[in-house]
Amino acid sequence: MTKPTAARPRSRTLLRATVPAAVAASLVLVPLPGAFAAPSTGAVIAEVYGGGGNSGATLKNDFIELANKGGGAFGLTGYSVQYLTGSPSASSQWGVTQLTGSIAPGGRFLVAEAAGAGGTVDLPTPDASGNLALSGTSGTVALVSGTTALTCKTAADCAADPRVVDLVGFGTAVVHEGSASAAGASNTASVARSAALADTDDNAADLKAGAPTPVNSKGEAAEGGSGSTGPTEPGSVRIHDIQGNTRTSPKVGKTIAGIPGVVTGVRTYGSKGFWMQDPNPDADPATSEGVFVYTGSAAPAVKVGDSVLVTAKVTEYYPAYSGGGQSVTELSNPQVTVVSSGNAVPAPxxxxxxxxxxxxxxxxxxxxxxxxxxxxxxxxxxxxxxxxxxxxxxxxxxxxxxxxxxxxxxxxxxxxxxxxxxxxxxxxxxxxxxxxxxxxxxxxxxxxxxxxxxxxxxxxxxxxxxxxxxxxxxxxxxxxxxxxxDNGLKREVTDRAQPSELTVATYNVENLDPGDPADKFAQLATGVVTNLRSPDIVTLEEIQDNNGPTNDGTVAADVTINKFIDAVKAAGGPAYEWRSINPVDGKDGGEPGGNIRQVFLFNPARVSFTDIAGGDSTTAVDVTGTGKHTALTASPGRIDPNNEAWTTSRKPLVGQFSFHNKPVFVIANHFNSKGGDQGLDSRFQAPTRSSEVQRVKQATVEHDFVAKLLAADPDARIVSLGDFNDYQFSTALTTLTQGGVLRDLVNELPARERYSYVYQGNSQVLDHILVSPALKRQHVEYDVVHINSEFAQQASDHDPQVVRIKP
Incomplete structure (x- = not known):
């Protein structure tokens, strides 16, 4: 399969990791954050939880969460987090967990510590792990510049130690910052700083107890939510304030209380959640009135028409697998109150x-x-x-x-x-x-x-x-x-060729291997026999080896090819013969283990193949002779297979045929895919087409080979065809046709017929047939035969195409 962006995985979900939800309808006030002292500028201990795995706990592990309030990354290599019991004795020692990596500006860093015997919920993937067994009720945690255990055991001594970057005492801990330790820690409660990460060096003032909310550097949280109740009255911030007038929210990273809206849609599969919209819009057309509320693995407990209040953290989620996709502004880790039901949904x-x-x-x-x-x-x-x-x-x-x-x-x-x-x-x-x-x-x-x-x-x-x-x-x-x-779209059948015409076709058969259903072979064969009318020569792309994606070193594809040929015969087609060259295992890209390659099929009753020994996976084919005696040094052969242009990509297969005693040179192509390119709708404009660099190199290599053939015989009949993975207006195709060595036949079709593939709603060209100057326009009839790309039921994602030539 070849696509203008990265190929899809075989199974599709909408799962991703952000912060999960707790949905509730009880009416308990969640106040907006109050005023805080100026926050510190470096890394701080944001949350400490020692109840992991204890009686009544949901989480299995203790954890320490760090945060970075600075404007640059905070490097952690050479740092540690350390723990001291709440009431240390003379023999008490600090436990140490060494750290590496860094905390992004505004980011979090999760350190998993010891697990208890209980709990049902795993932490999100930690950024570091240790085995410190924190008390659920009382203790001291320090962020330390260094990995040697601290020796201080009083608040004054620890405050005097320059290695201590930040320190949190909780419960009744002797060692703490400021007036007292942070109160309220238990098996079901952590102590955490506010969303503003205020650090006044007073643990009692800076950290409050609440349901534990571990978040890692990716913004992922534990599944299940905190169990908190929802807001009771609207706050001052509306959805349009959250969306803002750019693509990212001006409120990103902030927890907003009491956001009002009406539920307009509910998603109960994949990335679960619901959309809500403010029925009272502002006057700015650039600010959206709708937003998605992400509830993680929990199905949302709302329905369309519910009027809701939501307290949640504003996040930007980038769902696209391909590079450069747009973000979606979302509300995560929500607390939801349903105020009323049966309300009118805002008009679309x-x-x-x-x-x-x-x-x-x-x-x-x-x-x-x-x-x-x-x-x-x-x-x-x-x-x-x-x-x-x-x-x-x-x-x-x-x-x-x-x-x-x-x-x-x-x-x-x-x-x-x-x-x-x-x-x-x-x-x-x-x-x-x-x-x-x-x-x-x-x-x-x-x-x-x-x-x-x-x-x-x-x-x-x-x-x-x-x-x-x-x-x-x-x-x-x-x-x-x-x-x-249903407007009755029909699969096309190409015109019948005259006996004097040579017909050459190309067909990407989409990762065909012997394990595919017989129905796929039959449909592909029908396309060749019925819709293409059994061309004299067919180049196939994406023929896999004899065991398909099984990655065991197999490279031969004779089982695959012969199964296809048998399907063609069963469909009433000719007894095709074939030629190909096995690739070096794992060197031609495509599905791992599949070893895709191009294959020539030909009807020996109509055309003969000129076998010339010497072609293999690593030997470059060359040109010998001049004029009517021009020939390949190997047939089949590969064009410059060791050139870096073909790294992890298919090498062109070239063969010499004879039709009515006239030589015809055919090049079967499958250029590298568009995987990794930024899409048309990228947030980077104009989007970067990084994969094009390699295709231009490939086009240059093939262009020079064709030019060499034409230098030997300006009247050489050359047909270059296949899946070039690029458009007729691309730099790769204009490079291949530079100087008129080849002409791209798709450009001779009316504009509305120029497509062989459909992606993101665009009918576009990826497959091409090009011919040399000796094949004059009046002697060539070209047809893209639409049998796949426009249909819900497909044998392949590409349409085949055929050219009829009067040589």
């Missing part, structure tokens, strides 16, 4: 050509656009961001990407985006991203999600909160779905 904002701008995004010269003020009237990405979490709606929209296995599809809400001849939207340039594309998921049962193909219509209203998907793209989390109008 309709997304259409009148509300979605034609321009996609501001350009930040490759930098982040996160802190730029949103301009929702000027840019589509800004429009979507300004509606993040709000109730939105599309009406009577075309489906531009079919329903997939994850129960999602894409529609286009802007009628001005260029349409394909079959109902999709065509991607025709980096500056033409098609701004109306939007994904639709459902908050209902997966079984109820409609099956639709490209060109179908989603009639009526589809509405719900606007989310951002982990695979990139703004998404309607639909509480209500329109109905699908």
């Amino acid at each position: 904002v309709v997304l259409d050509a009148s509300t979605i701008p034609a321009a996609y995004t501001p350009d930040a010269a490759g930098g982040s656009i996160e802190n730029l003020p949103l301009q929702p009237g000027s840019y589509a990405l800004d429009r979507f961001e300004s509606l993040e979490g709000m109730n939105v709606e599309v009406r009577n929209v075309p489906v531009v990407q079919a329903t997939d296995q994850y129960h999602e599809l894409w529609v286009d809400a802007r009628c001005a985006d260029p349409r394909s001849g079959r109902g999709g939207v065509v991607y025709l340039g980096y500056d033409r991203p098609n701004t109306g594309r939007i994904m639709v998921q459902s908050l209902g049962a997966a079984a109820d999600f409609p099956t639709a193909n490209v060109g179908d219509q989603l009639l009526g209203a589809t509405s719900g909160p606007l989310d951002y998907n982990q695979f990139g793209g703004y998404t309607i989390a639909a509480t209500g779905l329109g109905t699908v109008q």
Whole structure:
């Protein structure tokens, strides 16, 4: 499988680790934070808990949580946290846990200590671990510059020790800062600083008892929540204040009390939580009135129409697997009070050509656009961001990407985006991203999600909160779905070739191996026989070795290939013969263990293969002879396989054929994937296409080989085809065609037919057939045969294509 961004995992969840929730309806006041003394500028001990695993405890382990109030990272290598019993004797000693790493500015650092016999909940993944057995009720913890055990046993002596960076005494501890130790520690309560991390050097004033809330450097918290009760009255901060007028919240990292809203959608699977929206918006169109409340592993105890008050920490979550994705402003570790039920949900904002701008995004010269003020009237990405979490709606929209296995599809809400001849939207340039594309998921049962193909219509209203998907793209989390109008999209069949025409096709068969279902082989074979009309030569990409992803050194693929050939014969096709070269194990990229490669199939009744010994996985093929005597030094062979351009990527396979006694040189390609590229909707604009660097190198190597063939015989008939993993307007393809050594046939199609693949709602080109100058335009007929990419039921994610040549 090849995609313009990182490939999807085989199983899909929406799980991620942030802070879990405690949802309650009892009416106990949660006050807003009061005034604090000026916080210290370095690292502090933020929370101490010694009840882990004790009777009544939920958490299994004791822990010490550090925090950094400084503006730069606080290095911890050479530091330690140390513990002394609350009432030390002459023989008492400080226990030591050594630290490494650092605390990010504003970040946390979690040190797991000893486990007790009880408890049911694990700490979030700790940043460091020790075996200190803290008392649940009384003791002293110190952050120390050094790893040698302290010797002080009085408050005065410890205050005089310059190695002590911070110190917390709790319960009745003799050693503490200020007037007294922090009170209230127990098997079920920690002592912790406020959200402002105030440090006045008085433990009794600076730390208060409460439910333990361990958080690690990634912002992850323990599952299950604190059991605290919810707020009773609205605070002064509203959702639009939290969202702000940029992509990230001005309140990030702060705990906000009593945020009011009406529940607009509830997600009970994957990343559980609910959306809420303020029914009383402000006058600024850049500030969203909606937000997602993340409840972790706990199913939210609210329903659509509930009026709620939420006290929670503001976080920014980056769901996209690919680099550079947008963030989602969320409320985490929430305490929720349901005030009333059955309230009207705020009316949705309709997304259409009148509300979605034609321009996609501001350009930040490759930098982040996160802190730029949103301009929702000027840019589509800004429009979507300004509606993040709000109730939105599309009406009577075309489906531009079919329903997939994850129960999602894409529609286009802007009628001005260029349409394909079959109902999709065509991607025709980096500056033409098609701004109306939007994904639709459902908050209902997966079984109820409609099956639709490209060109179908989603009639009526589809509405719900606007989310951002982990695979990139703004998404309607639909509480209500329109109905699908089936417009009867048919799989294409290419025109029949004349006997005098040579037909050459390419087909990415998507990680085919012998363990795949017989139905996949049969569908792929039908595509070759029926839809492509049994081409004389077929280049296959993504043929895996004989045991597929099993990573045991197997590289031969004869079982895979022969199973495919048998399927073609069973479908009524010819008895193809084949040629290929086994790759070096693990050196050609793709699914680990699969050893994907390109393969030539050919019909010996129509065309002959010129076998020339000497081709193997590491020997470079060359050109010999001139004019009509031009030939390859090996057939099949590989083009410069040791060149660094092909590192962890497929090497081009070149073969010499004869048709009507005329030589034809065919190059089967599968350039490196787009994995790691920043997406069209990246927060970095213009997005970085890092993978393109290698494809340009690959194109240069192949261009020079083709130029060498043409230097030997300017009339050489060359067909270069396959999955180039890039667009017709990309630097890689313009490099490959530089100087006219090859021409890309997709550019000779009408613009609305230029696609072989559909991704994020864009019908786009990844597969190409290119030919040399000797194959004149009037002697070439080219066809992309749409049988997969537009359909919910696919044999592959690529459409095959074929060229008919009169040599």
